[in-house]
Amino acid sequence: MASEGTRTRRGVDIVVRSIIPVVLALIVAAIILLALGKNPLYFYGDVFANGILGGNWQNSLVVMTPMLLIAVGLIVVFRGQLWNLGYDGQYLLGAVFVGGLGPQLAPIVGDALTYLITAVLAILVGAAWTLLPAWLKGRFGTNEVITTLVMSSIGVGATSLLIGYVFQDPSQRTPQTRTFNTSDMLPYIPGTTIHIGFIVAIVVALAFQFILSRTSFGLRLDIYGASPKAARHVGINSRGMTIVLFLISGGLIGLAAAMDILGHVGYVRNNWNPAYGDTIMPFVFLARLSPLAAIPFVAFYAIFATGGTVASIDSGLSTDFLMVIVALILVFMTLTEYIGTKRDLGQSYLPDELRDAFRRPFDTLRARSAK
Numbered sequence: 001m002a003s004e005g006t007r008t009r010r011g012v013d014i015v016v017r018s019i020i021p022v023v024l025a026l027i028v029a030a031i032i033l034l035a036l037g038k039n040p041l042y043f044y045g046d047v048f049a050n051g052i053l054g055g056n057w058q059n060s061l062v063v064m065t066p067m068l069l070i071a072v073g074l075i076v077v078f079r080g081q082l083w084n085l086g087y088d089g090q091y092l093l094g095a096v097f098v099g100g101l102g103p104q105l106a107p108i109v110g111d112a113l114t115y116l117i118t119a120v121l122a123i124l125v126g127a128a129w130t131l132l133p134a135w136l137k138g139r140f141g142t143n144e145v146i147t148t149l150v151m152s153s154i155g156v157g158a159t160s161l162l163i164g165y166v167f168q169d170p171s172q173r174t175p176q177t178r179t180f181n182t183s184d185m186l187p188y189i190p191g192t193t194i195h196i197g198f199i200v201a202i203v204v205a206l207a208f209q210f211i212l213s214r215t216s217f218g219l220r221l222d223i224y225g226a227s228p229k230a231a232r233h234v235g236i237n238s239r240g241m242t243i244v245l246f247l248i249s250g251g252l253i254g255l256a257a258a259m260d261i262l263g264h265v266g267y268v269r270n271n272w273n274p275a276y277g278d279t280i281m282p283f284v285f286l287a288r289l290s291p292l293a294a295i296p297f298v299a300f301y302a303i304f305a306t307g308g309t310v311a312s313i314d315s316g317l318s319t320d321f322l323m324v325i326v327a328l329i330l331v332f333m334t335l336t337e338y339i340g341t342k343r344d345l346g347q348s349y350l351p352d353e354l355r356d357a358f359r360r361p362f363d364t365l366r367a368r369s370a371k
Contacts, residue, residue: 024332046311047304049307050306051308067301069253070280071283075290079212082137082246087253092155093257094257100166124254126253127251128250133151204255206291260274282326
């Protein structure tokens with residue numbers, strides 16, 4: 001009974017620590033809106049109306065599809081205490097091959113084979129773009145933050161070159177790939193305007209939840225994430241695990257690009273970068289690196305992104321205001337984790353020096369009163 005009670009309290013604590021940063025961020029964002037002379041109730045109501053009401057919830061789920069796949073890809077690598085920050089390059093390279101080849105393949109091999117070929121190609125391209133950082137990390141211990149960021153920049157530049165010199169639509173002056181015919185894109189779930197890529201994303205999230213929590217691979221991953229040295233002592237190949245985690249992460253990000261282009265966007269233009277990874281990062285950690293828990297958090301942001309874009313325009317704000325809210329979530333997530341960790345360890349919430357600085361005036365007053 002005691003252990004069950006402890007688990008319950010721990011579960012409630014995790015939920016609270018995950019939700020509080022979002023609530024506090026929304027409150028501070030409301031204060032900022034008031035300072036700008038905007039009505040926060042109107043703004044949030046507009047977000048709700050344009051993100052959920054009517055058929056807008058379907059648009060939000062379409063936006064959610066690539067975000068969820070990227071979130072799962074990041075969760076896999078983060079659970080190994082590795083950082084894959086090259087998501088922009090991996091996504092755009094996967095997308096440009098789908099957009100560049102898909103419209104030409106569809107009339108030749110049919111829609112079904114086009115989906116399969118381009119999705120597999122995007123997975124392979126996304127995974128391949130992580131191979132060098134993974135090998136450098138596994139072989140030499142090179143900082144993967146630096147190498148993945150460098151590879152991302154190269155990938156973004158390579159995407160522009162591929163559009164301009166390989167996949168350029170000859171009928172367009174603007175640098176972009178050919179556009180999928182509407183009839184050649186992913187079919188909708190019956191009775192909705194949500195393409196079947198959403199189902200793919202949900203299935204992938206549930207599959208990785210099972211893999212990470214119920215299989216020997218998940219156990220080995222957790223051991224490796226806790227301590228690569230301990231992992232080597234129990235027979236886990238650390239170099240191999242590093243490469244596998246990066247390949248899975250990049251492959252899922254490539255799959256996200258395929259689902260987005262095949263089901264929603266239809267083409268890739270030069271200098272286009274949705275930067276999903278930057279916005280999804282806080283929610284990955286709020287979900288405690290759980291693919292299952294990531295589903296509601298990513299859904300929340302997808303609704304906010306869909307409705308918030310319209311709400312920002314209606315309120316006369318830049319759409320960059322959404323990034324301010326994401327940044328606030330990051331700030332409050334950091335503070336919440338700091339306070340929660342201190343409480344778990346039974347320590348003071350303040351650093352010793354700061355605590356002493358606060359105590360010193362009161363100690364002085366008490367000393368004077370004693371005299």
